[in-house]
């Protein structure tokens with residue numbers, strides 16, 4: 001499996017292909033535009049074009065480097081995404097931990113290339129930027145150049161020690177080596193520090209046509225989608241393929257959550273069995289989506305509860321706490337199946 005192709009953006013890719021071919025693609029740039037329109041996907045396409053054997057130019061799609069980029073295994077393509085803050089206190093251990101968390105995130109993307117936007121609690125800890133700084137200083141592994149893509153770059157500001165992280169990033173952006181191309185992407189560019197933004201060549205990426213969204217649904221999600229249901233999905237996506245993916249995730253997570261809560265309430269030990277039989281979540285995000293849907297459903301029940309102080313209310317509150325603790329643990333490198341089985345036992349005890 002690999003990244004799905006770019007859907008839509010035909011005119012933009014034409015333009016980018018030409019600027020790559022004449023060597024005019026900027027060394028440091030910022031792709032902005034609405035959430036989910038494919039900014040990171042286009043950035044990876046640019047990376048593919050830069051690393052292509054026939055390149056630079058529009059990627060041929062079939063040479064070995066092009067195929068490696070599609071499979072996210074090219075050693076000179078460094079895709080940075082928001083991660084949890086490392087737990088180690090020693091800075092060099094933190095960098096190692098950040099590297100592991102990124103590797104896990106990339107393994108998730110390889111297993112499930114259709115990703116949604118990252119959870120609210122993760123971002124760019126200083127260790128991730130130090131890691132970027134370190135790799136940016138190395139010689140390219142196999143290609144002539146190194147390409148960095150930093151998705152959701154505005155997440156730099158939500159972390160503690162963000163000033164330090166921002167300064168470290170500035171250092172990389174100010175004097176990138178000649179063989180280095182860095183693309184930041186953000187749907188909230190205004191949240192980026194002006195000192196960082198001013199270094200970057202901006203490129204606006206707009207929504208895709210409804211026809212591209214429709215093609216995406218048919219090819220990547222549901223070949224049988226048709227009629228008014230399909231039209232509704234296309235319309236509510238509003239030119240954002242990320243929106244289509246998120247809507248699909250939400251529906252799946254709700255169904256999973258309802259099934260798990262029902263099993264926990266039966267209280268006969270079925271939860272753990274169900275947890276282990278669960279198809280492995282292709283991505284960590286899908287697991288946390290399910291936990292969120294469970295918490296949401298319990299919160300609805302609390303709101304509807306009429307007699308505060310009764311045993312059921314207390315048990316529901318306890319259950320919520322357990323789910324939230326699992327949610328927090330899921331930010332790290334826990335095994336989702338195992339975490340869910342443990343949670344199930346705790347919920348069954350409360351049932």
Ligand SMILES: [Zn+2]
Nearest residue numbers: 052060063066
């Ligand atoms: Zn190629």
